[in-house]
Amino acid sequence: MQEDRVTFFGRTYRGWRAKALTGVPLVAGVYQFGCDQFGFPTISTVYGMTPLPWWGWLLLAQVGVLYGLFEYVRLNVRPMKAVSLEGGAPEVRSDKSLAASSILILRRLQAHQGTRAWIQNERDPLADVVRDGASLLLTFEKAGFHVPDFFSLDLVHQRAACLHAYLDVVMPLLRDGHGQEARKLAFDASRNAEKAARGNG
Known part of the structure; x- marks a missing residue:
């Protein structure tokens, strides 16, 4: 980023x-x-x-x-997560787990598409979905994926559009067990998601 x-x-x-x-x-x-x-x-x-x-x-x-x-x-600047002295480095989630989390976020985003909250940039109830999506993107980055410059977007509905565009590309590959292909496409998916989000400004 x-x-x-x-x-x-x-x-x-x-x-x-x-x-x-x-x-x-x-x-x-x-x-x-x-x-x-x-x-x-x-x-x-x-x-x-x-x-x-x-x-x-x-x-x-x-x-x-x-x-x-x-x-x-x-x-x-994102804070570094503390490493537990007992458990070692934090565990990187599996691709299947990332796919399952992505599906949940996508369903929540799709439920709000076209609503007044999405169109008029109302913080509620989109803010909760966007916050959970931001946490998921950090997990993706830790797992070796290139992710969009999510925090450069100011509006809630822009962040929602960015999440939707990105996860819509990488989730099907992860779900079907093509983790390496998903990682290869992640860079282009990130750039396209950022463009789509700014187009919703």
């Missing part, structure tokens, strides 16, 4: 707090620098504040950068 720099910065500054904490001091620092060069009235003069040099504003802007990075980690 690699991402380019534009996508990374887009996710880092998705929230308004990170934008405000970075943007306001940055603009103020540029303005203060202009005031120092051309003799314009400074911010401290206009608003009766304690004088702050332009580089001081840039230091404040770094607070917004740090906040944005912390938010990025909180929302996008």
Whole structure:
């Protein structure tokens, strides 16, 4: 699930707090620098504040950068599962087990297709299915499958469409015992699922 720099910065500054904490001091620092060069009235003069040099504003802007990075980690980086000292590494589920779980998720998704929750992006009751589907995708990834960049999708119904498109391809192969073929097709299935999901935006 690699991402380019534009996508990374887009996710880092998705929230308004990170934008405000970075943007306001940055603009103020540029303005203060202009005031120092051309003799314009400074911010401290206009608003009766304690004088702050332009580089001081840039230091404040770094607070917004740090906040944005912390938010990025909180929302996008998946926590590593702890390994039990008694039981060793967590067991990777069998292909048949993955197929059975996929069938259940697909049935739940199909039950909501065409409903108001799907069309109007209502969180309930789709959110429960999407949350369970996200857990299933993590299990797929642990079992050696390439999975869609699920967490880059913002809307609930986009995530639902992504899940449906992906599982609809890999589940029949797993069900019929063709695990290796499913893994080979997983990359293309992931890309096509992401495109289908963004088409539902």
